[in-house]
Amino acid sequence: MRKPKDFDSELKALADKAKAIKERRVRQLGELVAATGADALDADLLAGALLHAAAMKDAATKEGWRKAGAAFFQGKVRQPAPRPDQQPEGALPLQGGAAPH
Structure with a gap:
């Protein structure tokens, strides 16, 4: 006689996998926003x-x-995309820590 499947554990495993995929997608979208400069x-x-x-x-x-x-x-x-208020790479802000406008 065959052992019955544990549907609950299979469903939980699928739910965990779906959650991990959604989290990866959200992280990748955030990385895309940052890579394109749209985070500014x-x-x-x-x-x-x-x-x-x-x-x-x-x-x-x-x-x-x-x-x-x-x-x-x-x-x-x-x-x-170019940012008008962006510091040149490696440049430090002016005194007081505020970037020039």
Whole structure:
């Protein structure tokens, strides 16, 4: 006679795996935001831009964004978007610790 399956433990294992995959996805999205320089944007602005992109119906615009994203991942354009208030790499802020505006 065959031993019955332990469905509860299998379900728990699947739930744990799904949770780990979701956590990895969230972490990767955060890394993507940082790698593109979008972490410098205000959260409301970033959310608005993402909402606009998700609602975009124009196929040509989406294709242009897709090509720019593919180039970014292929290393052709690995530099994040320029930030006007960003310190040059390795530079220290002025006295008082505040960055110039």
